[in-house]
Amino acid sequence: MSVDTATVAKIASLARIKVTEGELEAMVPELNGILNWVEQLGEVDTSNVEPMTAVIPNTLRLREDVVDADPLTGGGKREEVLANAPVAEHGFFGVPKVIE
Amino acid sequence: MSTYRIQGATGEWEVVIGLEVHAQVSSQAKLFSGAATEFGAEPNTQVALIDAAMPGMLPVPNKECIRQAVRTGMAINAQINKYSRFDRKNYFYADLPQGYQISQLYHPIVGEGELVIEADEKAGIPEDKVIGIERIHVEQDAGKLMHDQHPTMSYVDLNRVGVALMEIVSRPDMTSPAEAGAYLSKLRTILRYVGSCDGNMDQGSMRADVNVSVRKPGEELGTRTETKNVNSVRFVMQAIEHEAMRQVDVLEAGGKIVQETRLFDPNTGSTRSMRSKEDAHDYRYFPDPDLLPLILEDDFLEDCRNSLPELPDAKKARYETELGLSAYNAQVLTADVDTARWFERLLAETAKASGKAPAEVSKQAANWLISELFGALNKLGTSLEESPVTPEKGGDLLALIAKGTISGSAAKQVLEIMLDTGDEAEAIVEREGLKQESDTGAIEAEIDKVLAANADKVEQYKGGKVALFGFFVGQTMKAMKGKGNPQVVNEILKAKLG
Amino acid sequence: MTDLTELGVAQIRDGVKAGDFTAVEVAEAFNANVAAAQEALNAFIVATPEKALEAAQATDAKRAKGEDLGKMGGVPIGMKDLFATFDVQTTAASHILEGFKPQYESTVSQNLWNAGAGMLGKLNLDQFAMGSSNETSYFGNVISPWRKQGSNAQLAPGGSSGGSSAAVAARLAPAATGTDTGGSIRQPAAFTGTTGIKPTYGRCSRWGVVAFASSLDQAGPMAKDTRDCAIMLEAMAGFDPKDATSLDLPVPNWEELLSADLSGKTVGIPREYRMDGMDAEIVALWDQGVAWLKDAGAKVIDISLPHTKYALPTYYIIAPAEASSNLARYDGVRYGLRDLPEGANLQDMYAATRAAGFGEEVKRRILIGTYVLSAGFYDAYYTQAQKVRTLISQDFQKAFEECDVILAPTTPTPAFALGENVDDPLSMYLNDVFSVPASLAGLPAMSVPAGLSKDGLPLGLQIIGKSFDEQGVLNAGLALEARAQFTAKPEKWW
Structure with a gap:
């Protein structure tokens, strides 16, 4: 499989990265080089192999249903949450108007 | 079988309906953070660092949310999957800080189940009907955008981000708006019994994505549309009615139904296309590498089952x-x-x-x-x-x-x-003074007085004018200011008058 | 008086404790080195001399009161700028996070401060830890303190933890944190004659570490020698309930249990790592390593890791896929850069912000990752890669039935010149050929400086161990170190 300019443009759009025509042109051979190289995995017989799920055998821990048990993972920290916002007003984040 | 049909110019049409219900899981804290889930808080006050997707923040699942999903699954006789996983659904929107929603696509926690909607002749449901449920999975809710607070900006409130939802996906087993309404009501009933969701549709605790298609009886399934976020039983029924009619109109005019996402307008009772969300969605689901497989142990399942009401x-x-x-x-x-x-x-x-x-x-x-x-x-x-x-x-x-x-x-x-x-x-x-007199002695005394005072009527009664019985009762009650126990009064009167 | 900046972690800790010098003296000495080298080496993105002094003063005060100084008491360190540090700019060497001041502290850095360490500053790295040469940093290259004999050409300090490796090699810090996703601790350590260990996946909490590829990222120490790594790893590691992948295991006393005696141990030599066209110097060093380990009492055997050649392609599917999703949060809404062209809507803003905020390599990997996860390609690329990853992991498991640790080179070449590989992403990726397999299997692995190339550049040997067996890795590392007697240092030219 190889990608063309249109495919790269579509991927860039999915990834929300604006690219110029020139950048697109340059990316096509680069990405194809990498993709062709990784495609050698296709030659490995994996018909009886499960995909890796946990690199170290371990299962998911669950936490108790307690609000703000640890300040680092709790809420009630609007100032900290908004501290780095490019635009914050009246306790909200501001973004360009969205028309739904 | 529902007899609901749409009369088109070319004949009768059947409607096929499936519902994807998003039900907010009743929990104190969010699915992956310790922030509160309470409704109606000041903007961004119930937001943990992970809810705002700060760099390096990690999710740890809330046991209660998992427990409630399992209990819900058990309540609909569903298969509970001891192995499930969380996947990331990737897309960009201002209400989704991570740029992905943590959901379960490949391995949901709950598999096939069902519920029964009751017969309701008036609504055109002649007999009880089993509606299949394909799956229930657990996922994160998104935030909220306000569009009318500023002339050029939308405001973003992340309080709801990460609140746990159950997505309950039905089979396309419903064939009329009434059946869909009954299904949603019954589901709500069950969730409230189980206590896994408060079912509060006004506050958005339950909302439905409505999948509708139409077909001529006996034909293959038609192309379906999905009307998003309908938040009452009545609106779900309206949306189906409108959408089915619209599809019939389109098809009978020689058009084709486009598989798309639509929006319900409660003011007009109609649906419209949501083109803005249509653009090239390719969600690139993959297992969330921050979360390991979720393995449910037998004793956990046992606890869930034992706690069901x-x-x-x-x-x-x-x-x-x-x-x-x-x-x-x-x-x-x-x-x-x-x-x-x-x-x-x-x-x-x-x-x-x-x-x-x-x-x-x-x-x-x-x-x-x-x-x-x-x-x-x-x-x-x-x-x-x-x-x-x-x-x-x-x-x-x-x-x-x-x-x-x-x-x-x-x-x-x-x-x-x-x-x-x-x-x-x-x-x-x-x-x-509403206590009634049941003391037979006191009642008997009053009756004796009434009978003595109305000896002529007693004679007439005994002569066959039995309708006078009521008169004696009335007189006795009157004398007792309405407090005589009518049953006792009747019994004594009957005995005395022979 | 000794030059305090020549000392390592253990020596500083012990010296401060013994009262040979104060923690403040140590911090001041390193602060001075940091400032003096900044222009030439560009190892730091932000220097925080006041933080180093503050911690040192606290240590000295504790000592005056006779209190316990902690595992890292009085030791100033460099912090890779991938770790969130409270109110101190944290950038992952990207433009998109320029100016971002976290209102939280990563678990690993907090553990270090709790152990008595102080922060000299935030170290430069490859942008979002994507790179092997430190050339993808938005804040400019780190220059290796090493130079080839008879050459002034600027060399790469390795990557992504290139600021860390350069700082330790140039005595700007006795030790530094690193993170390793596919070799980002071991490769820069090898390039700079320093020692670095990536522990078992899950040993160090990822909470507060800017994510690159979640299933691979693992923090670890970079220092002058094995003992210093053991000390620092003890301080960094530990169960963290905030990280669902954190290992709920006690932290062993690695330092105390260090032993260079490998009697009874078996070392495996993976034949697949002996690749065609391999640098003769590297092969010779590897053979020398075998001899050293035998000398330390180990039995050496040949082993096979048959899927080795697929490790890199596997890595270059999985890591970009995870990264493409992990980096979606950088959207100009809640923190960092926002690029809002005139009349742009929300989605335009995302695209413009991300175009302006991410460097070329980051974009490249996001695009690869987006592509391999996209509809129709997911199974062929991503699922296949996760299956091959299972095979790679099984290779190691089988090998570890026969041996205790594996010896291999860390890198296929010594440090290359800056600019040498920038136009060819693939040849840059090949740098990680020996380090990536252990990352994919989540195994502890370490690089120990073992010799010099004919041009006088450091070369490293890698020890890979069983899951949870950092001790085995450290002990083999110590055995190599004791025999390699690597004392070379870059001559100060900066």
Whole structure:
């Protein structure tokens, strides 16, 4: 499989990265080089192999249903949450108007 | 089989409906953070660092959310998957800080299940019907955008980000708006019984994505559309009706149905295309590498199962067989968990206060609750939950009737006063002098006086004018200022008049 | 008096404790080195001399009161700028996070401060830890303090933890944190004659570490020698309930249990790592390593890791896929850069912000990752890669039935010149050929400086161990170190 300019443009759009025509042109051979190289995995017989799920055998821990048990993972920290916002007003984040 | 059909110019059309219901899981904290889930807080005050997707923040799942999803699955007789995984659904939007929603695509926690919607002739559901449920998975809710607070900006509130949702996906087993409405109501009932969701549709705790397609009877399934985020039973029914008609119109005009996402407008009752969200969605689902596979242990499942309450279908059956209630009353009393709980407390209190077995007072309690209290509360514009008459007070009142202390009509008066003042039944009866006289000696004395004063009428009665019986009852009651126990009065009169 | 900046972690800790010098003296000495080298080496993105002094003063005060100074008491360190540090700019060497001041502290850095360490500053790295040469940093290259004999050409300090490796090699810090996703601790350590260990996946909490590829990222120490790594790893590691992948295991006393005696141990030599066209110097060093370990009492055997050649392609599917999703949060809404062209809507803003905020390599990997996860390609690329990853992991498991640790080179070449590989992403990726397999299997692995190339550049040997067996890795590392007697240092030219 190889990608063309249109495919790269579509991927860039999915990834929300604006690219110029020139950048697109340059990316096509680069990405194809990498993709062709990784495609050698296709030659490995994996018909009886499960995909890796946990690199170290371990299962998911669950936490108790307690609000703000640890300040680092709790809420009630609007100032900290908004501290780095490019635009914050009246306790909200501001973004360009969205028309739904 | 539903007989619902749309009459088109080219003949009859069937409607095929599937619902994806998003139900907010009842939990104190969010699915992956310790922030609170409470409704209506100040913007961005219930946001943890991970909810704002700060760099390096990691999710740790809330056990209660998992437990509630499992219990819900058990309540719909579903397969519980001991192995499940969380996946990332990737897309960009301002209400989704991570740029992905943590959901479960490949390995949901709950598999195939079902629920039964009850027959409802009037709604065109001739008999009970089983609706298949394909799966339930757990996922994160998104935030909220406000569009009308600033001329050029939308405001973003992340309070809802990461609140746990169950997505409950039905099979396309419904064939009329009424069936879809009944399914949603029944699902809501079950969720509220289980306690896994408060079912509060006004606050968005439950909302449905409605999949609709139409076809000529016997033909293959048509292309479906998905109407997003419909938040009441009535709106779901309206949306289906409108969308089915629209599809028929399109098809009969020679057009094609486009598989798309649509939006329901409650003001017009119609749906419209949501083109803005259509652009090239390719969600690139993959297992969330921050979260390991979720393995449910047997003792956890056992705890979940043991904590399940009696569910509505079982409860309804029990009310009919054990308590001897009519199917209608049993249905009314079990349709909502709060009503059923209220009724059961009332029943227990009545039995205790009257010294009788529950089955002996169950019909009385059911009738009183349905025809007296519901009506009265309705008039007051209040709900059972806020009723000034508690089950304890109601039980006391019903016991007074059962013991013959007050008459049925006096009980109505007492209820009015209780609703007004919140006083105990007994105190009201005492204060208002509503106690009826059941002492046979006292009644007999009054009757003797009445019969003596009306010797002519006694003669006429004995001569065959039996209609005069009512006259003697009336006179006796009058003499007793209405407090004679009518049953006792009748018995003594009958004995005396031969 | 000794030059305090020549000392390592253990020596500083012990010296401060013994009262040979104060923690403040140590911090001041390193602060001075940091400032003096900044222009030439560009190892730091932000220097925080006041933080280093503050911690040192606290240590000295504790000592005066006779209190316990902690595992890292009085030791100032460099912090890779991938770790969130409270109110101190944290950028992942990207433009998109320029100016971002976290209102939280990563678990690993907090553990270090709790252990008595102080922060000299935030170290430069490859942008979002994507790179092997430190050339993808938005804040400019780190220059290796090393130079080839008779050449002034600027060399790469390795990557992504290139600021860390350069700082330790140039005595700007006695130790530094690193993170390793596919070799980002071991490769820069090898390039700079320093020692670095990536522990078992899950040993160090990822909470507060800017994510690159979640299933691979693992923090670890970079220092002058094995003992210093053991000390620092003890301080960094530990169960963290905030990280669902964190290992709920006690932290062993690695330092105390260090032993260079490998009697009874078996070392495996993977034949697949002996690749065609391999640098003769590297092969020779590897053979020398075998001899050293035998000398330390180990039995040496040949082993096979048959899927080795597929490790890199596997890595270059999985890591970009995870990264493409992990980096979606950088959207100009809640923090960092926002680029809002005139009349742009929300989605335009995202595209413009991300175009301006991410460097070329980051974009390249996001695009690769987006592509391999996209509809129709997911199974062929991503699922296949996760299956091959299972095979790679099984290779190691089988090998570890026969041996205790594995010896291999860390890198296929010594440090290359800056600019040498920038136009060819693939040849840059090949740098990680020996380090990536252990990352994919989540195994502990370490690089120990073992010799010099003919041009006088450091070369490293890698020890790979069983899951949870950092001790085995450290002990083999110590055995190599004791025999390699690597004392070379870059001559100060900066």
